Amino acid sequence: QNSPLNALADVLGVPGVPSGCAGDLPACAERIRNAYGFLATKHILDRSVEFCKAGGKQLMCLLLCPRATRQAMRNQPRYDQTIVDHLKENAIRFFDMNLVHREDYKSFNLSIEDYLKRYYIGHYSPVGNHFFAYAVKDTIVAWLDPKPITYRETGDPTTDFTGYLPDSGAR
DSSP: OOHHHHHHHHHHTSOOOOTTOGGGHHHHHHHHHHHHHHHHHHHHHHHHHHHHHHTTOOOEEEEOOHHHHHHHHTTOOOTTHHHHHHHHHTTOEEEEHHHHHHHHHTTOOSOHHHHHHTTBSSSBOHHHHHHHHHHHHHHHHHHOSSOOGGGOOSOOOTTOOTTTSSSOOOO
């Protein structure tokens, strides 16, 4: 009865559904679904890197997942570790907001759910959006070349659009 799931599990290289353990079926199916999703994600990442290189562009991935955030805050292994490993192994630039939340949570004496209510309303609230933007800002500024005008330390005029406008020579 579980042969389609087991066939997929074999292709993905993960344990299948043991026969006669219907009680474990949801957990087994979730493990197989995650393996499938992570394999697809790695493929998309690899194709995205190829696309960016072909166009002379760079890729930065931003990681945020409420499940991984909760796991990080509990100091548990993250279920998406295979994606983080893939990013590191392939030198794909990324910013992990889950770890930012873990560090921020240490400053509070709240339950995890109460902490997350500060930032989430089913998705990020305006406060969550602000927190994310401020947390990722330095990483993005360090990555950009040329730097945004307000982050340059050269004393150049603040109306310099060189590097932003196509060969207009505008200053």
